[in-house]
Amino acid sequence: MQTDFLVIGSGIAGLTYALKVAEACPGKKVTILTKTQSDETNTKYAQGGIAGVMDLDHDSFSKHIEDTLISGDGLCNRRIVEIVVKEGVQRIEELISWGAEFDKEPEGDFKLGKEGGHSENRILHHKDITGKEMERTLLEAIKKCSNIQLINHCFVLDIITQHHLGYLVTKSTPDIECYGVYVLNLNSKKIEKIVAKISLLAAGGNGQVYRSTTNPAIATGDGVAMVYRAKGRIENMEFIQFHPTALYEAGIRGHSFLITEAVRGDGGILRNPKGEAFMERYDVRKDLAPRDIVARAIDSEMKINGTEFVYLDCRHMDHEKFLEHFPNIYAKCLSIGIDVSKDMIPVSPAAHYSCGGVKTDEWGHTSIKNLFASGECASTGLHGANRLASNSLLEAMVFSHRSYLAAMQDIESIFFNDHIPDWNAAGTTAPNEMILITQSLKELKLLMSDYVGIVRNNERLQRANRRLDLLHEETESLYQRIEVSPQLCELRNMITVAYLIVKSAELRKESRGLHFNTDYPYQGEILQNTIL
Numbered sequence: 001m002q003t004d005f006l007v008i009g010s011g012i013a014g015l016t017y018a019l020k021v022a023e024a025c026p027g028k029k030v031t032i033l034t035k036t037q038s039d040e041t042n043t044k045y046a047q048g049g050i051a052g053v054m055d056l057d058h059d060s061f062s063k064h065i066e067d068t069l070i071s072g073d074g075l076c077n078r079r080i081v082e083i084v085v086k087e088g089v090q091r092i093e094e095l096i097s098w099g100a101e102f103d104k105e106p107e108g109d110f111k112l113g114k115e116g117g118h119s120e121n122r123i124l125h126h127k128d129i130t131g132k133e134m135e136r137t138l139l140e141a142i143k144k145c146s147n148i149q150l151i152n153h154c155f156v157l158d159i160i161t162q163h164h165l166g167y168l169v170t171k172s173t174p175d176i177e178c179y180g181v182y183v184l185n186l187n188s189k190k191i192e193k194i195v196a197k198i199s200l201l202a203a204g205g206n207g208q209v210y211r212s213t214t215n216p217a218i219a220t221g222d223g224v225a226m227v228y229r230a231k232g233r234i235e236n237m238e239f240i241q242f243h244p245t246a247l248y249e250a251g252i253r254g255h256s257f258l259i260t261e262a263v264r265g266d267g268g269i270l271r272n273p274k275g276e277a278f279m280e281r282y283d284v285r286k287d288l289a290p291r292d293i294v295a296r297a298i299d300s301e302m303k304i305n306g307t308e309f310v311y312l313d314c315r316h317m318d319h320e321k322f323l324e325h326f327p328n329i330y331a332k333c334l335s336i337g338i339d340v341s342k343d344m345i346p347v348s349p350a351a352h353y354s355c356g357g358v359k360t361d362e363w364g365h366t367s368i369k370n371l372f373a374s375g376e377c378a379s380t381g382l383h384g385a386n387r388l389a390s391n392s393l394l395e396a397m398v399f400s401h402r403s404y405l406a407a408m409q410d411i412e413s414i415f416f417n418d419h420i421p422d423w424n425a426a427g428t429t430a431p432n433e434m435i436l437i438t439q440s441l442k443e444l445k446l447l448m449s450d451y452v453g454i455v456r457n458n459e460r461l462q463r464a465n466r467r468l469d470l471l472h473e474e475t476e477s478l479y480q481r482i483e484v485s486p487q488l489c490e491l492r493n494m495i496t497v498a499y500l501i502v503k504s505a506e507l508r509k510e511s512r513g514l515h516f517n518t519d520y521p522y523q524g525e526i527l528q529n530t531i532l
């Protein structure tokens with residue numbers, strides 16, 4: 001198959017870009033690939049909302065910029081922060097023009113929420129299902145574009161570069177180029193090649209590397225792993241954000257239900273099992289301190305009290321308002337016997353967001369020619385060492401727009417590469433047992449949660465490294481012998497991503513933002529990105 005524009009991923013980043021290139025080039029073909037259903041994305045699960053300076057009477061660009069820089073703990077790229085904050089408002093207005101609805105006051109102004117680290121109310125939201133509303137809007141808009149083809153159940157295995165033409169490609173090879181992708185088409189059960197002029201990687205996050213995560217099963221870091229294999233640049237992988245408040249359900253691991261920060265924004269209070277409101281002992285901003293501080297405080301309280309969770313107390317909050325703003329959370333809690341007006345909600349931290357990823361410039365270019373990246377798989381310089389809440393949906397829209405503008409400059413001068421060989425599956429056989437994959441996956445998640453979680457130290461990182469080496473060796477051997485499957489490829493990708501997280505964590509000889517290593521106190525002056 002040949003396509004002018006290839007889009008890997010159908011979350012906010014992929015769909016925004018696809019819509020724009022399709023509308024700008026009605027005569028060109030746009031193909032969106034997604035590995036399961038088109039709406040099964042991190043985007044769909046976003047609750048709190050999207051940050052934007054919509055009320056200039058009370059808020060300003062400079063305040064949003066400052067809040068983002070403070071949260072990023074010295075590693076944000078100021079220019080990128082300014083771009084995202086200033087251009088973000090136009091992107092939000094565009095989304096509204098495509099049909100997205102955000103909650104409004106009776107007088108017609110937007111109801112703007114507040115979340116940790118924000119100095120003003122600036123979070124637009126659609127009840128507590130903002131991401132679902134955005135995904136719905138974008139998927140509906142996509143349907144109206146006749147030059148867009150969206151293929152579900154099409155698993156991208158690798159991006160095609162000069163390596164597949166038989167050339168030696170290393171990190172120092174100049175002008176590595178992307179010619180398209182190999183995919184495992186789960187509809188035809190065949191490995192196919194899709195040749196593209198320009199590709200956008202919008203493959204989302206990697207929360208599934210950890211045992212407990214708010215991310216759905218698709219978030220296995222495939223995009224980052226593919227680019228790393230293709231010798232592209234990856235940065236800041238040590239900065240994994242743990243959401244402080246995922247709903248704790250005994251025995252439930254994998255995809256935890258999120259209790260958005262907006263609940264604390266509206267007055268929810270964290271309490272330990274003794275009923276103490278403990279956040280005042282950790283930060284003057286109490287329950288609205290940035291996420292890393294709140295997550296570490298909860299981790300510490302859980303360790304002190306020997307529990308697997310703390311409580312979020314909403315009993316004092318206006319019940320009618322709670323129901324109106326958080327109907328989904330209310331219903332979920334009730335479904336497991338928790339009435340938030342009478343009972344406290346058990347919560348614990350869970351892996352939530354990857355701040356690092358594929359390194360891009362301010363137009364979304366990666367270090368590989370004709371390959372752009374946007375959304376959670378990208379590292380644009382916005383988040384630095386810690387993402388400010390509700391900045392990621394905004395970043396995805398801004399960078400998908402910028403990637404579209406840059407792609408428009410290039411598209412007429414790029415030609416299809418007609419010399420791409422077929423996928424070589426010689427020597428592989430059908431697998432006769434899955435246990436070799438499922439057990440390794442369990443081991444991977446455990447070691448990452450226990451050794452490379454919220455609090456790290458050098459010995460834990462060394463141990464993680466040694467165990468990863470073994471998992472890597474065994475999985476590569478399996479990969480050489482058996483036919484590829486999504487399960488095998490995801491495991492392989494997650495091992496690569498885990499390696500990148502551990503390696504970056506080892507390189508950072510300080511505690512900063514989300515990376516907290518008890519062997520290194522916070523120093524303040526080392527301000528460089530870890531690039532692999």
Ligand SMILES: Cc1cc2nc3c(=O)[nH]c(=O)nc-3n(C[C@H](O)[C@H](O)[C@H](O)COP(=O)(O)OP(=O)(O)OC[C@H]3O[C@@H](n4cnc5c(N)ncnc54)[C@H](O)[C@@H]3O)c2cc1C
Nearest residue numbers: 009010011012013035041042043048049156204375376393
């Ligand atoms: C529970 C939860 C709540 C959140 N709340 C907020 C919030 O309130 N505000 C905010 O700003 N951010 C929030 N976030 C973060 C935000 O939702 C994500 O960062 C953002 O949606 C990522 O969008 P994306 O387009 O980059 O990726 P995604 O939306 O995750 O889409 C990834 C796409 O890539 C595809 N894909 C991946 N690998 C492959 C492969 N190998 N082959 C083919 N396709 C592939 C997937 O199928 C999917 O279509 C939240 C995240 C979660 C999980």
